[in-house]
Amino acid sequence: MSPAAGEQLSGAHREGRAVEARRVFIGAGCNRVVNNVSWGACGLVAFSTQNAVALFSPLRGEIVTTLPGHKAPVNCTLWLPTKKDVLHVRGRETHYLLSGSADGTIMAWKIGSGKGEWFHALQLPGMHKKGITCLAGRMVSDTIAIFASTSSDGIVVIWEMAIEPTTGGDCKVTCLHSLSVGLKPMVSLSLAVLPGQGGYLILAMGGLDHKIHIYCGDKAGKFIKACELKGHSDWIRSLDFSLPVMMDGERHNLFLVSSSQDRTIRIWKMTSEAAASGSSLQLRKETIEMTSYIEGPLFVAGSTSYQVSLESLLVGHEDWVYSVEWQPPTLLTGDEAHQPMSILSASMDKMMMIWRPEKTTGLWIDSVTVGELSHSALGFYGGLWQPDGRSILAHGYGGSFHMWRDVGLDSENWQPQIVPSGHFAPVSDLTWARSGQYLLSVSHDQTTRIFAPWRNQVNPGDMIYWREIARPQIHGHDLNCVTFIQGSGNHRFVSGADEKVSRVFEAPLSFLKTLQQATLLKPDISEDFDNVQVLGANMSALGLSQKPIYTHGVKESSISNSNDGPDSMETIPDAVPTVFTEPPVEDQLAWNTLWPESHKLYGHGNELFSICCDYEGKLVASSCKAQSAAVAEIWLWEVGTWKAVARLQSHSLTVTQMEFSRNNAFLLSVSRDRHLSIFSIRKTEGGAEHRLVAKLEAHKRIIWACSWNPFGYEFATGSRDKSVKIWCVEDASSVKLLATLPQFRDSVTALAWMGRDRASNAGIVAAGMDNGLIELWSVSGGRASSGTQLSVACVLRFDPLLCHVSTVHRLRWRCSTDEKSTLELASCGADHTVRVFEVCGSI
Template identity: 90%
Template sequence: MSPAAGELAGARGEGGGMEVQRVFIGAGCNRVVNNVSWGACGLVAFGAQNAVALFSPERGEIVTTLPGHKAPVNCTLWLPTKKDVLQVRGRETYYLLSGSADGAIMAWKIGSGKGDWSHVLQLPGMHKKGITCLAGRMVSDTVAIFASTSSDSIVVIWEMVIEPTPGGSCKVSCLHTLSIGSKPMVSLSLAVLPEQGSHLILAMGGLDHKIHIYCGDKSGKFIKACELKGHSDWIRSLDFSLPVMMSSGKHNLFLVSSSQDRTIRIWKMDSEAVSSGSTAQLRKANIEMTSYIEGPLFVAGNTSYQVSLESLLVGHEDWVYSVEWQPPTLLPGDEAHQAMSILSASMDKMMMIWRPEKNTGLWINSVTVGELSHSALGFYGGHWQPDGKSILAHGYGGSFHMWRDVGLDSENWQPQIVPSGHFAPVSDLTWARSGQYLLSVSHDQTTRIFAPWRNQVKPGDMIYWREIARPQIHGHDINCVAFIQGSGNHRFVSGADEKVSRVFEAPLSFLKTLQQATLLKPDVSDDFDNVQVVGANMSALGLSQKPIYTHGVKESLSSNSTDGPDSMETIPDAVPTVFTEPPVEDQLAWNTLWPESHKLYGHGNELFSICCDYEGKLVASSCKAQSAPVAEIWLWEIGTWKAVGRLQSHNLTVTQMEFSRDNVFLLSVSRDRHLSIFSIRKTKEGVEHHLVAKHEAHKRIVWACSWNPFGYEFATGSRDKTVKIWCVQDASSVKLLATLPQFRDSVTALAWMGRDRASNAGILAVGMDNGLIELWGVSGGRVSADSTPDSSPLSAACMLRFDPLLCHVSTVHRLRWREPNSSDEKSALELASCGADHCVRVFDVHCRT
């Protein structure tokens, strides 16, 4: 898979001989208004927990995440904006501003052609609380004026000076601070006044139901001009148009506003030149009458502006969170043309495009698109593509929804593929036993499957990863997951905050979709006839997913991605579907569920960790615990689903467990700082187990453990910032072989991959609390089958430190290597990771010999 230049940053380590590339990032969008910005460079920026993520709408994938913020990202703004059409021409570098919940604002420089991203500077800390909105405009090729507002009731006006050369720097200075009063502003819009190139107008709206208009100049000194009243609830979004040439030859400015009162208002600002002597008399004479009849009047420079309500748009059934004018286009003669078209997005799960009717001039809703799912809430914002051909919404489920006008003679808006991912910390992930896809679970109460979509890809094309199924949508935060043996090995068990483990089996619709996505040969589908379940239906309380059976009718499922089979007509909610192209959000939420086949009752608290042996026949589970009786590890037998063992050793929560590769030992680590080794032996009567060794491993909580695939060595990682490598000796004791040099932060995830059995060489992946990942080469120190150590001492060296641009921005929760096939030994190793930053990541690791 050849990476696009510059987008998949590689990194080399101290030991050399290794390179890493980012293959995939899955992440959901922070659920706040103003979080998303579609830049003139073509990229969409959004906040994904503490990172700023950039995605390419053309490819439908996240291209990078930018680390730096210490709190969730609330809003983003591209400069030049989509309205700065004159400043965009021929530009190679763009700037991105991002504001976070701790009041910090950062600036980033993006080389759109080369795909290089760099952190330029952090703005002075003017705000004491979270940033809620950023708005700005370019006033020349090198100068931008922008405003920021925060929950601290302050609006700050900034100036950004950009050196035009590709390697040029930028400087940001604070020009002016406006104190608003007790009720903060949550929406801003900034524009250059028509026929007044040096004068700016700033609109702000918020909790007091009024729109406040301020006028100023390039020096940033803004004074209040007037207030616009009419809305009866919080004002959530404001957007100025570019000046529009009217039939009278004057340029008028339009402002659109949306509110939680479910309405949209369009305000017209009519300009009239005044002589300097008559300004005071004009204001005094006209302001009283006109403010009651037409609206307020204000003066900026030598022009007066009469404000009037152009239109009141009523159509949405819930809060209207965003409104945006269609981006202008550049006409011959360097004139910008503003289309009279507005996009609105609402919590009623609808986006609407409003335009004036040709004959009457009345504004009507000409296009409506939306989400038909049963999810509780709708859209936080809607955005135009710079050319106006596509529209994008981001929703309550952290999801994106994009439609493109593919019509030739008339409009025809069709859903498009967009990135997807979790919108809460991702607690665990695992590769399918076949290695064809990745399954992740999260505190957003969903389980998701990601896979490379190879269908309809021409030779030489990049293969993009997609979310192909959402097997479990739950009512509790999900903490852990493991694959177990099943038909086609597509069966998993997950544990959540509800004390019960649940077992899910792949339905026929998923098996056929997987065949489409991964281009499996038909002979792999021999067991399709044995699968009687085509899909699953969600219960009213969102806990158990009921199977939908084929009823013995061997009808082939429709391969059309919109229509289900005829036998499903009686089920209004879930229509199991075979997808021939990657599913979109609506389809993922309702057409890709897996049926639940069993529940495992026994634990007294919330499930915390789960693992399965390599035969797929024995599951070990643990729960949150404050005492020894609750901290038991339960063993479950696949098939009978009986509890066949309760292992007692730890006093506090068992944080992670793993079976040795030959299933002889079970390793567990715990909050009580100890590790335990249990011997496990299957007999005709069930399972025999006994505690082999218990050892105080670290000085702080032990978060992670991993076995060497070739022997009885294993690694443990702890909050004390150390990784220790141990071996099982004489089947009755544990010996410390090595302690790696102290890491920069708590070690929270480990994964050991074997490379060469003869020299017992492998790669140990280490994930930390700060989101960074390192790869260590480990070799020697072998313990043979009869538990006698080899003569070669164990050696370990850091081979690779991942570039922070590739890594998570907060705690790494899990690392997993994909088991390499014997046929692809020379290809790259694949490492998957997940973390508290809501991200699932896949890396290609190339070992150069």
């Protein structure tokens, strides 16, 4: 793969015209696995989102890129140099990132942190037969790194990576050693350089057998088992070696911290001493008080013996402790690194703790505790230190990040920070608000989210970052489709889920005021705040209906005592609808930004699949999964009364997508039955009149997508047969095929048509494919009245680094009242991401 042109801009394969696509925003959640997040010495955080590796900048709180290449979900990541390799980081412009996936593949990436360049370096030889679960490594020189990988196949592999010190150099990876650990695989690893030895390494591994296995080896990679550490009573989930700590004046001690599903953390001390005779060893043991030393195993590496002892047992978490990490070392004057005696732990009890020894007694205590108070959270999968130790980051069960920074001057004061957010399951649909101010997406993670550019109030000219500003719906079923209700009035949307019911939501007052803060715009006259009586919404007990909180009832609800009755599923604490003056963090999003539900639309017999609204905001069309003509009906609902006013019959299988023509005269539908249908629609006093204008078999395979030309009656269809066809409705009674675009490289799963020039009937059709890639095609002419031929040409193929890594589910152009030179395109896909692109150039 060739390098991208830069972090921000990519003018992928240009054909004829200088058209460029720029990444504006990526929203993505984190895969729900342990070990998948890594904070590099370069300052970037790497994490996995479905089959991609995403990089985000903690300073800007935004995702800067996603790296495609893996064919299966990514489980773990590792930066080289690591945060502990402080001596090898200075002046380094190039950093390397390793990622391991569920199919046993390990990939190496080269990151030019200074220039924002990302390269796919190489794919490692396939040594593992099953998913990679953990990666651990260290730099042993400026150009050599040793790292280990473990898999659920019961194999631990030791690798050597030779890194060229120059920016343009390449890396070379060789397999040094393979260790078989038996039927119970290892799920955590840590690698360190032994103190007092020139070339010996120590590898700790832990897993399902409740023991910590210690291996020693040299730089050649030949590792032999040294000892076992027993004490934990459940799976070992995390291991981390410190840097050697100078104690007792001269002696270097290495510390290992371990955490387990038994809810405890253990700190092991490894004291080095020259290999001695048995008598002197016995004498040394007798001089150590039992209060500070619990006898452990002894092992020898080279000419040095190491005594392992249990330094401390930390008990404080109430659930599985998934991760522990030593605070990264700091570089003192000269070439000496200082290892702070400080440990960060993260647990499924929704808490992160920083443990430090007391100065007087030496006993380890939790000096800092931070956590998530949201009722929808299910704990943390991991916690990480920033390289300078000033910030800590957690990732949770809900794919969310949580970051705290110590902003105190004299004493510690850990405050929440803004981090990227997004869905943690396939994103099935998205839509722009009718004003184009924000983007609404729905996902199989059972949430609806709103993303918007947040403008800086202090310095409005500063860079604008996109943020998640609300989570209107948190549901108990996978969400499949969504549409905004067009026309005037308050912001409203309709969403469809696996529960066979469509639900209507209306923006509360708290959201309208937050949106005003985000956009720095005055509200429209139609959105008069005084007319909105609902301040927010409360979550329901089963995650279905969201009850409104009224403005006149805020005081009463805030002072009511929710503990006046026995605990039950109904005694969920009241939400606190909030007007945000700065982007909300995860706790606030999950609880205080809900929209109230105003109506339910019953009628469909199966799971909702597609939904759309006309451009006047009077009719909503919906369809569901179907295997018969009776179930494949399209239902029309009247906005306001929410009555079913028509049932359109044509298809025999699931209607995959629908769209009204811009003047609302026609409804276009496409289906799994390979047919397209055109209905003429006319709104009447008592409901809606409809007539089937045309039905024809349009493609050889499932038709996934359709889109109207905003300027006329031309429309496009895209299919699994890898083709896009352009059609036209003639004389309101028939459909004519105008053109078939050249064969695409994969199934076409999403289409969006943007009008550019009404006079020449020119526009751009964006096409998204099953492989995640996006193409732009210019379309012009083709009107029967003018007699011009239809002209089509591919103007841009997006760089793969900008695109999704799996199926594109939806493409939407941002509503634009003027014919600007810059356009914005939103996309969502099966890779859990929502993306916004800026397309500029002479199209």
